[in-house]
Amino acid sequence: MIKGLYEAHLPVSDLTKSIDFYTNLGLELAHKGESVTFFWIEKGKSWLGLWETERVETPYHPSLRHVAFQVELHDIQIAKKWLEERGVQVRETFGFKPEDQPLVLPNHPQSHAAIYFHDPDGNSLEFITPLILDEEIDFSMMELEEWYKRF
The missing domain is CATH 3.10.180.10 (2,3-Dihydroxybiphenyl 1,2-Dioxygenase, domain 1)
Known part of the structure; x- marks a missing residue:
């Protein structure tokens, strides 16, 4: 449905x-x-x-002010440069600095590549693309470049 x-x-x-x-x-x-x-x-x-x-500055749980936009894999690979060309800075997330992104999230049984940034009011935005669906692969969060080397 x-x-x-x-x-x-x-x-x-x-x-x-x-x-x-x-x-x-x-x-x-x-x-x-x-x-x-x-x-x-x-x-x-x-x-x-x-x-x-x-x-807009009221304390909140980040998930209440977060939108993830689905993008294609080739777009996530160039997303940081694309955002910076538009004056948008990638933000640190999960301990990964902007230069370490995009990163791969092990959301079992899926894996996604993602990059994070804010809008002018600090709302959390994300570009995300699926890498693996319905398959259990045990790994820790890593940079997309590292993902390509290992998988």
Whole structure:
């Protein structure tokens, strides 16, 4: 029945600045309102809602303000450079510095390659691509370059 994620929502402090940021990432504007804007992630299939609010700094669990965008393997390999060309800095995550990314996550029985960054309000964003599905391989989190050497 469930085919994928249709929508995710994030709080933002400056809607105009956030519209520029997400447009810069290549998302298509679907609807612009006074205090809420929607971007297509995949037109007709999934979108991201941005809600302008004064309280984006409120403490929160990171998973509540996190969106992962699925990308192809060849795109994850160039994602850091692509983001930096757009003025977006990759962030440290799980103890891996920006220069050590993308990294491979052993989410058993799947493995994914991912790279992490923030939007202007500190919302956690991720590019992610599956590497292995439905197969148990025991390994620790590592850089994608190391993954290619070992597997």
